[in-house]
Amino acid sequence: MKALITFMPEGKSAQVRPGTTVLLAAAKARVHIRTRCGGNAACLMCKIKAAPGSALSPPQAGELRKLGALRHEGYRLACQARVAGDSVVSVPEDPLRAAVRRQLEKNRERQDMVRPDPEGEDL
Numbered sequence: 001m002k003a004l005i006t007f008m009p010e011g012k013s014a015q016v017r018p019g020t021t022v023l024l025a026a027a028k029a030r031v032h033i034r035t036r037c038g039g040n041a042a043c044l045m046c047k048i049k050a051a052p053g054s055a056l057s058p059p060q061a062g063e064l065r066k067l068g069a070l071r072h073e074g075y076r077l078a079c080q081a082r083v084a085g086d087s088v089v090s091v092p093e094d095p096l097r098a099a100v101r102r103q104l105e106k107n108r109e110r111q112d113m114v115r116p117d118p119e120g121e122d123l
């Protein structure tokens with residue numbers, strides 16, 4: 001029997017066998033989760049958060065050690081957490097992409113502030 005795992009905010013999902021790591025499930029769902037260590041719990045780049053009611057394997061000692069204080073914020077490592085049943089996880093936005101997005105939003109706001117009022121142009 002397979003489990004359905006859904007990745008937010010994209011809403012993409014995949015059916016996987018229980019025991020599959022969240023990282024592999026993400027690849028199957030064509031969701032990009034950053035990794036630099038190849039899934040060895042060394043880079044801390046694959047952090048995810050599971051929604052309440054999700055069925056992931058309990059974290060093992062190595063994952064807890066690696067997460068440190070982040071575990072209290074609900075983070076898991078996608079390369080270590082295994083799908084145990086239907087689950088919904090959220091993938092944090094890539095920090096570089098988030099910085100670019102924020103800068104673009106600021107630029108748009110500035111442009112909106114200097115753009116003349118179309119109703120006032122005829123005055």
Ligand code: FES
Binds near residue numbers: 038046078080
């Ligand atoms: S992939 Fe590096 S810690 Fe998970």
